[in-house]
Amino acid sequence: MDMNTFPANTYCESIVRFLDAIEYHDDNLTHEERVEGLRHVHSKTAQYFTEPLPRSILKGVAPRRIAAVTRTISHFIVYCWSKLPREAQVDVSIYLSIINVLDDEISSEPSTQMIAFWTDLIQGKQPKHPFWVLFNSHLPRLLRHYDSFCAFNIMRCTFDYFEGCWIEQHNFQGYPGADCYPLFLRRLNCLGGAVAGTIFPASKFDEQKLFAEMSCVMAQIDGPVALMNDLFSFYKEYDQDEANLVTNWCTVDGITMEQALQRLTDDTIHACVRILEILKDKDPDMLATIRGFIHGYATWHICDFRYRLREIYDREDLQGSGARFREYFDKAIDVGWVDVEEWTCPVQGFEVDGPAPTGSEIQAYQTNAFAFSVDTLRHHNMDYVGSSILGLFEWVTRYLRGKLPQGNAKGR
Incomplete structure (x- = not known):
């Protein structure tokens, strides 16, 4: 699709309708709590990738890609799993980082490496696919935080994810x-x-006490997790020629992208509102946990460069819901933005060198540790100017417009 035809006003209306419906207000963490959480989770996640097994398995993966993933996933975990004990956050962060780092590996035809997978699994033999080699080591470490039913669902979903990537690599819609x-x-x-x-x-x-509630959450959670991501990804994926939920709907149902956006918006609202309504008179900690995830998930998407929502914010042709979109954007940035220098720190053995990133991954490298020059106005009000990365890319993006006085500016 041509980005010149992107329905920006319709998209703003969709985002506003969704955030209105969930009564968006992310009060999960203070700024200081976000900084402390990001420091701990990121440093421990990065440290994992210095261990011998991941170093061996991932020797063909660009270190800059691993670094970008650890930063993105650390944000995801701290913002959305905000009520999880810190060490559990670290193990979930490693789990999702492995998945993201190896996404391209899964997307290469895995049939040959998977021929003996089930026999090897049943007989306790070492798997052959790098995805399963790493998870064979990490999953016991992750599962120790959970009782049997939750652990079973983690395992089930890990198998499901691998199968989904296996299908997706054929780009069949x-x-x-x-x-x-x-x-x-x-x-x-x-x-x-x-x-x-x-x-x-x-x-x-208590899994036994809350078994019914947990079962219901398992049944309902796919909607909020998948559809929120698809709604916030709609802009950045609009001009990409690849299979995803929206383009698959267009293919199988013969509808337009705008019709698919309306369906996606309605379904996202329904999924999130419904799960919160179901839990409102159930265990209060469970309700708070799910609510915290949904609101943190919205904050994370708006604050993450990869979703490019600032480009929508800066458009001069916004009408109707455009003003409300900007209000919600500002609200999310006010609560969720953390200056990268507040939480990143060197991790011994975690070298960042090798080939430069490509495409939207560039936005995950915005720190001078990666030769990416950034001038900032503190916290919310920043004008990011990215210089070339290793001489290959020039990225100029205005990000956050100034609401603080110029005296608050600092360079990095």
Whole structure:
């Protein structure tokens, strides 16, 4: 699709409708708590990738990609798993970082490496695919935080995710009329079961006492996890020629992108409002945990460079819901933005060298540790100017317009 035809006003209306529906107000953490959480989770996650096994398995992966993933996932965990004990946050962060780092590896045809997978698994033999080699080592470390039902769902979802990537690498969007296919594929790779499993640690939730509530969350959670991500990704994926839920809907149902956006907006609102309504008279800690995830998830998407929502904010042709979109954007940045120099620190053995990143990954490297020059106005009000990365890219993006006086500016 041509970005010149992007329906910006319709998209703003969709985001505003969604945030209105959930009564967006992220009060999960103070700024200081975000900084402390990011420092701890990121440093421990980065440290994992200095260990011998991941170093050996991932020797062909660019260190800059690993660094970008650890930073993105650390934000994701701290903002969305905000009530999880710190060491559990670290292990969930490593789990999701492995998945993201190896995403390209899964997306290469895995059939040969998977021929003996189930036999090897049953007989306790070492798996052959790098994804399963790393998880064979890390999953016991992750699962120790959870009782059996949550652990089972984490495992189920890990298998589902691998299958979803296996299907996606064929870039098959479904046949016309195959109306179940888009959501079938999205449920496989959305990691909803892993979210529901990892968000309820045994130290805080009695699985036997709350079994019915947990079962219901497992049934409902795919919607919020998958659809919120698809809604906030709609802009950055609009001009990409690849299979995703929205383009798959267009293929199998013969609808336009704008019609698919309306469906996505309605379904996202329904999924998030429904799960909160179901839990409102149930265990209060469970409700607070799910609410915290949903609101933190919205904050994370708005604050993450990869979703490029600042480009929508800066458009001069916004009408109607444009003003409310900007209000919500500012609100999320005010609560969620943390200057990278407040929480990143060197990790011994975690060298960042090798090839430069490409495409939207560039935005995950915005720190002078990666030769990326940034001038800032503190916290919310920043004008980012990215210089070339290793002489290959020039990225100029205005990010946050100034609400603080110029005297608050600092360079890095």
